[in-house]
Amino acid sequence: xxxxxVRDLAVQYATRAGAVRAVDGFDLDVPPGGIVGLxxxxxxxxxxxxxxxxGVLPETASIAGGxxxxxxxxxxxxxxxxxxxxxxxxxxxIPQTAMNALDPVQRLRAQLLEVxxxxxxxxxxxxxxxxxxxxxxxxxxxxxxxxxxxxxxxxMRQRASIALALALEPRLVIADEPVTALDVIVQRQVLxxxxxxxxxxxxxxxxxxxxxAVVAYCCDRVAVMYAxxxxxxxxxxxxxxxPLHPYTMGLTHAFPDVHGxxxxxxxxxxxPPVLIDPPPGCxxxxxxxxxxxxxxxxxxxxxxxxxxxxxACWRAKEAASLRxxxxxxxxxxx
Amino acid sequence: xxxxxxPSAVLPSPARPGGARVxxxxxxxxxxxxxxxxxxxxxxxxxxxxxxAIFAPQIAPYNPHDLLxxxxxxxxxxxxxxxxxxxxxxxxxDIFSELxxxxxxxxxxxxTAAFAVVAIGTxxxxxxxxxGGWTDKIIIRFSDIVLGLPFLPSLLVxxxxxxxxxxxxxxxxxxxxxxxTARVIRAQVLSLRERAWVxxxxxTGCSNARxxxxxxxPQVMPLAALYGSVAIGWAILAEAAASFLGFxxxxxxxxxxxxxxxYSNQALSLGQWNWFAPPGAAILLMVLAGFLxxxxxxxxxxxxxxxx
Amino acid sequence: MSAVIExxxxxxxxxxxxxxxxxxxxxxxxxxxGEALGIxxxxxxxxxxxxxxLLRLDEPTAGVVTFEGRxxxxxxxxxxxxxxxxxxxxxxxxxxxxxxxxxxxRTLAEPLRNFGVPRAEHAQRIDAVMDRVRMTPxxxxxxxxxxxxxxxxxxxxxxxxxxxxxxxxxxxxxxVSMLDVSVRAGILNLLRAARDDLGLAAIYISHDLxxxxxxxxxxxxxxxxxxxxxxxxxxxxxxxxxxxTRALVAAVPVPKVDQDRAPLPVRGALSxxxxxxxxxxxxxxxxxxxxxxxxxxxxxxxxxxxxxVACHLEAP
Numbered sequence: 001x002x003x004x005x006v007r008d009l010a011v012q013y014a015t016r017a018g019a020v021r022a023v024d025g026f027d028l029d030v031p032p033g034g035i036v037g038l039x040x041x042x043x044x045x046x047x048x049x050x051x052x053x054x055g056v057l058p059e060t061a062s063i064a065g066g067x068x069x070x071x072x073x074x075x076x077x078x079x080x081x082x083x084x085x086x087x088x089x090x091x092x093x094i095p096q097t098a099m100n101a102l103d104p105v106q107r108l109r110a111q112l113l114e115v116x117x118x119x120x121x122x123x124x125x126x127x128x129x130x131x132x133x134x135x136x137x138x139x140x141x142x143x144x145x146x147x148x149x150x151x152x153x154x155x156m157r158q159r160a161s162i163a164l165a166l167a168l169e170p171r172l173v174i175a176d177e178p179v180t181a182l183d184v185i186v187q188r189q190v191l192x193x194x195x196x197x198x199x200x201x202x203x204x205x206x207x208x209x210x211x212x213a214v215v216a217y218c219c220d221r222v223a224v225m226y227a228x229x230x231x232x233x234x235x236x237x238x239x240x241x242x243p244l245h246p247y248t249m250g251l252t253h254a255f256p257d258v259h260g261x262x263x264x265x266x267x268x269x270x271x272p273p274v275l276i277d278p279p280p281g282c283x284x285x286x287x288x289x290x291x292x293x294x295x296x297x298x299x300x301x302x303x304x305x306x307x308x309x310x311x312a313c314w315r316a317k318e319a320a321s322l323r324x325x326x327x328x329x330x331x332x333x334x
Numbered sequence: 335x336x337x338x339x340x341p342s343a344v345l346p347s348p349a350r351p352g353g354a355r356v357x358x359x360x361x362x363x364x365x366x367x368x369x370x371x372x373x374x375x376x377x378x379x380x381x382x383x384x385x386x387a388i389f390a391p392q393i394a395p396y397n398p399h400d401l402l403x404x405x406x407x408x409x410x411x412x413x414x415x416x417x418x419x420x421x422x423x424x425x426x427x428d429i430f431s432e433l434x435x436x437x438x439x440x441x442x443x444x445x446t447a448a449f450a451v452v453a454i455g456t457x458x459x460x461x462x463x464x465x466g467g468w469t470d471k472i473i474i475r476f477s478d479i480v481l482g483l484p485f486l487p488s489l490l491v492x493x494x495x496x497x498x499x500x501x502x503x504x505x506x507x508x509x510x511x512x513x514x515t516a517r518v519i520r521a522q523v524l525s526l527r528e529r530a531w532v533x534x535x536x537x538t539g540c541s542n543a544r545x546x547x548x549x550x551x552p553q554v555m556p557l558a559a560l561y562g563s564v565a566i567g568w569a570i571l572a573e574a575a576a577s578f579l580g581f582x583x584x585x586x587x588x589x590x591x592x593x594x595x596x597y598s599n600q601a602l603s604l605g606q607w608n609w610f611a612p613p614g615a616a617i618l619l620m621v622l623a624g625f626l627x628x629x630x631x632x633x634x635x636x637x638x639x640x641x642x
Numbered sequence: 643m644s645a646v647i648e649x650x651x652x653x654x655x656x657x658x659x660x661x662x663x664x665x666x667x668x669x670x671x672x673x674x675x676g677e678a679l680g681i682x683x684x685x686x687x688x689x690x691x692x693x694x695x696l697l698r699l700d701e702p703t704a705g706v707v708t709f710e711g712r713x714x715x716x717x718x719x720x721x722x723x724x725x726x727x728x729x730x731x732x733x734x735x736x737x738x739x740x741x742x743x744x745x746x747x748r749t750l751a752e753p754l755r756n757f758g759v760p761r762a763e764h765a766q767r768i769d770a771v772m773d774r775v776r777m778t779p780x781x782x783x784x785x786x787x788x789x790x791x792x793x794x795x796x797x798x799x800x801x802x803x804x805x806x807x808x809x810x811x812x813x814x815x816x817x818v819s820m821l822d823v824s825v826r827a828g829i830l831n832l833l834r835a836a837r838d839d840l841g842l843a844a845i846y847i848s849h850d851l852x853x854x855x856x857x858x859x860x861x862x863x864x865x866x867x868x869x870x871x872x873x874x875x876x877x878x879x880x881x882x883x884x885x886x887t888r889a890l891v892a893a894v895p896v897p898k899v900d901q902d903r904a905p906l907p908v909r910g911a912l913s914x915x916x917x918x919x920x921x922x923x924x925x926x927x928x929x930x931x932x933x934x935x936x937x938x939x940x941x942x943x944x945x946x947x948x949x950x951v952a953c954h955l956e957a958p
Contacts, residue, residue: 041822042793183684184849188893188906195903210823213852213895217903237899254823256856258879258894265856267828271792329831530738533699538803539726539756541719552743 009066040225155186234309244311373630439588447569450508455515463523567624680858873949
């Protein structure tokens with residue numbers, strides 16, 4: 001029984017050059033209490049996706065199709081006021097930079113109180129207690145509730161925006177690159193906090209990131225996104241160790257391992273396609289060393305292979321042998 | 335191995351029509367935004383004035399200096415008619431011809447003074463912003479002092495020391511109006527100085543002078559050109575005010591001198607709108623054009639505001 | 643192997659109106675021909691300031707920089723040109739490292755022009771370097787402007803510009819941190835190939851220890867302006883001796899699901915107020931701090947096999 005189920009979601013932006021389909025046929029399942037990582041590079045649409053699910057897309061963007069089933073409602077067709085009432089209380093969002101979540105001219109206490117009282121209906125007293133509790137939960141000193149965001153370091157600000165997101169005990173939190181801008185020690189501490197909270201509160205999370213190592217550290221499940229679509233999804237261990245899609249294969253070999261033996265990193269040449277008029281067929285085909293004729297003409301659908309592990313590739317059945325080739329940089333230099 | 339057989343960024347750049355390609359280097363140098371209606375109107379007004387100035391002999395029906403006759407008598411203070419579209423002055427000169435030829439003086443003063451303001455202001459702003467330290471301190475103090483000097487009294491003093499005329503006006507305008515431009519350019523240079531490509535220029539062996547004039551200057555040109563277009567209006571206004579007060583050269587044909595003549599011949603109380611209104615309107619138009627260009631180029635000046 | 647660049651006692655103090663900030667405090671380093679040195683640390687550790695001082699973009703408050711045997715610390719203007727021709731920088735942000743109004747060709751010709759390469763040779767050298775960074779056919783790229791290129795392509799141009807004057811030392815400041823993951827390996831491999839082919843010395847600056855591991859034989863670990871540990875990279879990571887290095891190594895996530903998730907051996911986060919004066923800069927976060935750590939700044943001591951550690955726990 002999934003908590004969140006995205007099917008065939010499409011989001012487009014209106015630009016002067018035409019409609020850009022930043023998300024075009026995206027699928028995702030989030031089980032209750034699970035951490036799902038969403039991995040992709042710049043331009044793949046992952047941030048747009050996070051905002052689309054939350055319903056906080058910018059004015060130039062609109063949902064062009066698909067469904068987002070959450071607790072029995074389709075968020076896409078839900079009227080605005082109902083969607084707004086879900087926000088913060090059932091579903092919340094941690095943006096990439098904490099300063100996008102925090103008001104620089106308001107004390108943190110005031111910002112938490114605003115959410116707790118207006119959205120949560122708590123009394124002033126109860127809200128103050130809860131605010132202190134939230135700060136403790138994310139590892140911040142409650143006496144610092146009186147501070148302004150600029151008085152906090154980057155890591156602390158990020159924890160504050162996590163506290164804000166968790167204020168009303170939502171069931172699902174979407175975190176957009178929550179640790180990208182942080183130093184590695186702080187990053188690890190914030191990730192540990194997130195994991196700890198997830199365990200204690202039983203909340204589900206979508207962790208959007210470009211970093212496979214962060215996904216490996218934190219997530220039970222992974223969805224890999226490329227050019228607006230899901231290309232692979234499954235349990236984290238499966239996807240990272242036995243990827244089915246060539247893009248995932250390339251990606252797993254593109255991250256140096258700090259303890260690693262110096263195996264050569266794989267460069268994936270080329271750039272993602274322009275999403276105004278996407279080419280027919282698989283979007284990864286131009287960069288894929290294993291592309292066949294069918295890949296260029298027909299778009300592979302996301303298909304289940306093993307239990308719970310899906311991929312959108314015509315050659316997924318040959319994945320085992322493709323993986324061997326994908327580990328070698330020469331394969332990609334074609 | 336090339337990234338792509340056809341290089342392309344992630345977002346496509348819109349196709350450019352053929353004519354735009356020729357103009358592109360020009361427009362990109364001036365940085366005028368295409369498709370900004372305010373700026374386009376302002377630019378159009380300037381364009382019309384320039385055309386009129388160039389073809390003045392063809393457009394004006396008479397020589398503006400000529401004393402004209404009508405019915406065997408001097409054609410003094412004639413009203414609007416087919417022969418004299420705006421009538422004549424009290425000196426029997428054709429007003430319309432004076433107006434047309436006045437564009438030349440306007441442009442002469444406007445362009446020269448604006449050029450001086452922009453040149454001095456950009457140069458000093460560039461030096462102050464990039465070099466910093468004592469150079470900056472001295473230039474800023476100097477610009478503060480100049481900013482404090484009032485225009486007309488200064489013009490008065492200079493004219494009494496030299497001679498009334500367009501050249502004097504141009505000199506005073508140039509000498510007094512540069513501080514604003516200098517400050518704005520300095521501010522932009524201060525922020526550009528922190529960019530990585532400036533460090534790159536240093537690391538690749540560029541001297542400070544080269545960085546200032548070859549790397550940074552082209553980036554501030556759009557802003558300088560903008561201030562220039564506003565300065566044109568200011569300079570013309572200054573010339574008109576000066577001429578009106580009698581500091582202009584009475585032998586030149588300029589709108590300011592026309593206004594001075596009209597005033598001293600009591601055109602206002604005689605209700606001769608055809609004499610004092612047209613030059614006033616012309617001055618207004620020029621200043622308005624400068625303002626429209628500045629307003630329409632706001633996207634250039636404050637791109638962040640547009641995003642919000 | 644001769645030393646290409648040597649810095650002794652490199653210090654940078656930024657003076658404000660009330661306080662001053664010691665960004666770099668007495669750092670020594672040496673890089674030899676063909677060697678790649680990594681400088682790793684978190685934000686505020688001073689690694690970028692070191693790079694800027696080595697390249698004479700910022701003036702050291704104290705210390706000496708020797709390049710190819712000659713003291714370059716106080717050179718200025720024209721006297722600095724030969725040094726500039728032989729030391730180059732690869733920038734962090736490819737979108738900001740190129741003058742947006744210059745074509746690629748013009749950007750690449752600029753160093754040639756400044757360093758006195760005759761005009762007749764420009765075209766050939768530009769083609770050669772474009773070939774080296776795998777942007778062929780060069781003609782397809784040379785007339786483009788930066789805004790037409792992707793991040794990875796821009797970074798190749800930045801690398802090309804750094805290589806075109808034929809330097810002996812390249813400093814790369816976070817050369818791939820702003821690039822997409824799939825593109826990083828390409829740039830790193832180009833850097834490595836250039837080093838191998840041209841015998842360059844390199845200094846890589848990064849907060850990413852995994853990256854430093856991949857490209858550098860030797861590493862300096864910095865914390866709040868001081869070197870806390872130094873040595874062969876693989877050894878340093880396998881057996882970190884300084885508590886900060888230990889925390890750093892433990893904190894780096896690995897792209898494997900099966901990894902160590904034990905709590906980090908470090909307290910708190912980087913403090914906003916730096917600890918000036920004597921004493922170990924890490925003392926307020928170190929789980930093993932004791933009396934001596936407050937009283938005395940630990941010197942960098944040799945602990946065997948090219949390894950240096952600045953920690954009282956390592957004292958004999």
